[in-house]
Amino acid sequence: MSWLADTRDSYDTVAESYAEFVAxxxxxxxxxxxxxxxxxxxxxxxxxxxxxxxGHFTAYLASLGVDASGVDLSPAMVGLARRAHPELAFEVGSMTDLTLPDASVAGVLASWSLIHVPDDDVPVALGHFRRVLRPGGLLVIGYHVGAGTRLKTQGYGGHPMRVHIHLRQPWWLARRVRAAGFTVEAEWSLNPENEVSQAILFARASA
Incomplete structure (x- = not known):
């Protein structure tokens, strides 16, 4: 899938600058x-x-006592995470092909990462989230609210990128999360006054 290669290569290119941006x-x-x-x-x-x-969010979860690990498509990002947080486990992988065992985790966090997955592949990613979660496990997704897709050609530090950012309405994502075997428990709206607002969805894996 070309979008996977584009996303991986883009974040490899901007890894250092992105880490500074989100510090x-x-x-x-x-x-x-x-x-x-x-x-x-x-x-x-x-x-x-x-x-x-x-690995900045992974490390924060660990600081709160969570047995947290990280997965990212970009080898450069994973390299940064391993160097910054050597006490934690980070692996290269794709949310559309997670290699974690079935029912192996109690929580999945996908913070503004599903935004790069095309609409047709979102059910694939959600299916993997449901597969690796134990019954009753928690899924949290952060995303951009809106409609349509934007092509990002320049990113952090002015480096070239080629990533698609898919904006989605809360009802659209919630419908697919439910179809994947989850119960939606809460939805938070962030920065609703911004041109592109953000939202966080909380859902439980059905028994």
């Missing part, structure tokens, strides 16, 4: 920090951060 993300976004804190409080067992980037 203080949690301090700058208290509601996002609160969402991750709630995730940590609700997860009873190991959790995986899918699309973990340089």
């Amino acid at each position: 203080d993300a949690l301090e700058q976004q208290p509601y996002l920090k609160a969402a991750l804190t709630l995730f940590a409080a609700q997860v009873d067992g190991p959790a995986v951060d899918v699309g973990c980037g340089p």
